[in-house]
Amino acid sequence: MKFTVLSLFPEILQAYFESSIMAKAIERGIVDVELVNIRDFAADRHRTCDDAPYGGGPGMVMKAEPLAAALDSVVSEVVNTGGRRTVFPTPSGRLFTQQVAQRLAVEEHLVLICGRYEGIDQRIIDLYVDEELSIGDYVLSSGEIASLAIIDAVYRLVDGVIRGESLIEESHSAGLLEYPHYTRPEVFRGLKVPDVLLSGHHAEIERWRAERMREKTMAVRPDLLAESERTSD
Ligand code: SAM
Numbered sequence: 001m002k003f004t005v006l007s008l009f010p011e012i013l014q015a016y017f018e019s020s021i022m023a024k025a026i027e028r029g030i031v032d033v034e035l036v037n038i039r040d041f042a043a044d045r046h047r048t049c050d051d052a053p054y055g056g057g058p059g060m061v062m063k064a065e066p067l068a069a070a071l072d073s074v075v076s077e078v079v080n081t082g083g084r085r086t087v088f089p090t091p092s093g094r095l096f097t098q099q100v101a102q103r104l105a106v107e108e109h110l111v112l113i114c115g116r117y118e119g120i121d122q123r124i125i126d127l128y129v130d131e132e133l134s135i136g137d138y139v140l141s142s143g144e145i146a147s148l149a150i151i152d153a154v155y156r157l158v159d160g161v162i163r164g165e166s167l168i169e170e171s172h173s174a175g176l177l178e179y180p181h182y183t184r185p186e187v188f189r190g191l192k193v194p195d196v197l198l199s200g201h202h203a204e205i206e207r208w209r210a211e212r213m214r215e216k217t218m219a220v221r222p223d224l225l226a227e228s229e230r231t232s233d
Contacts, residue, residue, distance in 0.1 A: 001107065001158050002032040003151050006070050007114040008049060010035040012144045025161045034074070041069035050117055059118035067113065067124045074111055084109040085130045089146035090119060091139050093132030096150055098172035100133065105157035112150065114143030175228030176217045179209040
């Protein structure tokens with residue numbers, strides 16, 4: 001799977017792609033990444049990428065021309081299999097969820113546009129964007145962190161990136177939040193690992209984990225529990 005990220009500050013993204021599981025996925029050829037500096041596509045001497053909004057109001061808007069030129073340079077490449085989707089992360093988009101991540105993980109090529117200031121010229125959305133996605137009901141100062149959140153949730157679902165069984169019982173995969181985890185030592189600052197986890201009794205462990213999942217979901221996200229019960233009817 002390929003990720004292309006268009007940004008005015010691609011250096012913010014660089015370290016992420018050079019570290020940990022993502023770096024390994026790139027090294028193994030499962031993931032490919034391309035960072036595009038939008039400013040390289042600005043035509044004027046000052047490489048201007050923003051301007052005042054028509055109709056007045058606070059802040060600046062990212063100009064259409066450099067973004068369009070950057071997007072044209074990306075989408076002129078041929079995609080051999082699967083599809084390409086262009087995503088604009090924005091607080092006014094549809095909510096990005098695990099289900100959306102699962103849907104995007106089968107695409108061949110994801111193109112993400114990082115907004116800044118008040119956002120981007122609407123005509124870029126009209127002409128190029130397949131999907132506007134919000135990572136939550138709050139406003140970040142720019143789209144780089146939102147793009148990384150989307151990429152991170154998506155690429156780990158791509159075949160071969162991490163072990164499949166790690167994904168099955170995760171929070172949000174089966175509609176419930178995950179059970180608690182423990183590792184060595186058995187006692188830490190007076191707190192002991194629950195006996196059942198030391199018992200070696202797999203059916204008991206599974207039952208204990210299912211109970212904890214329900215309990216946690218009930219306590220912090222009762223909306224998810226109601227939804228999971230509705231869809232299992
Ligand atoms: N004026 C915009 C609004 O009220 O919806 C907010 C712009 S925000 C300051 C700048 C950029 O950060 C956005 O264009 C978007 O790319 C990104 N951004 C901020 N919050 C986000 C969120 N919750 N989800 C996805 N992207 C976000």
